[in-house]
Amino acid sequence: MMDELELLKKDWEKKEESLPKLSFDQIHKMLWKKSSSIVRWILIISILELALPHLLYLLPSTKKNFEVYHNLGLNNILVALSIIQYLVVFYFIYQFYTRYKEISVLDDAKSLMSKIIKTRRTVKHYVIFCLVSLFITCVILVIGIYLTDNISDIFPIPESKNVSPEKFKRILLWSMSIFSIVIVFVMGGIYFLLYGLLLRKLKRNYKELKQLEV
Structure with missing residues (x-):
């Protein structure tokens, strides 16, 4: 039995010697390419995310939804909020x-590790900003509904619903509040799936680079 084990061990060692062994530079280059590809996808997704609302605005149903903000007298507030959002989003896209561009094949492992950490931090800040902006927009809409007296003129009460304008307003406020919470959680889940997957890959690359440094 021992002889058989020894033979198997020697046979495995021979096979292992025949396998190609990657050098430090080859592993580093491979990790650099993976990291560069991940950051490129983060950049592409953030640009698509900025462009998508403008494409949706071309749809008649989406235009009608934007008219609600106008009817609630929230135009000025939303224009100011939109300007801030665009400036910050463009800043993050520039950062990505x-x-x-910073991730270069000429970098050593330590420099690449530092850039991976910076990228992960930037993405986390970007996701937090997007979710907070979405939440603030929803809160502004709810406040606009609350402060509007003639709410039934903006949101017509269905004929089948035998409710007073006051009760309809309360129902609308509760519905919009619940919808706001749900949409923030849904978007958070989408961000977690998209950016979270890419960040986990970056983290894996970081760990492998750290092992190379040991």
Whole structure:
């Protein structure tokens, strides 16, 4: 039995010697390419995310939804909020582009590790900003409904619903509040799936680079 084990061990060692062994530089280059690809996808997704609402605005149903804000007298507030959001989003896109360009094959493992950490931190801040912005927009809509007296003129009461305008307003407020919470959680889940998957891959690359440094 021992002889058989020894033979198997020697046979495995021979096979292992015949396998190609990657050098430090080859592993580093492979990890660099993976990291560069991940950051490129983060950049692409953030640009698509910025462009998507403008494409949706071309749909008649979406335009009608935007008219609600106008009827509630929230135009000025939303224009100011939109300007802030665009400035911050463009800043983050620029940061993603900078991170992508910074990752160079000439970098050593320590520099690449540092850039991976910076990228992960930037993505987390971006996701938090997007979710907070969405929540604030929903809160503004709810406040607008609450402060509007003639709410039935903006949201017509269905004929089948025998309710007073006051009760309809309360139902609308509760519905919009619940919808706001749900949409924030749904978007949080989408961000977690999209960016979370990419961040986990970056984290894996970081760990592998850290092992190379040991």
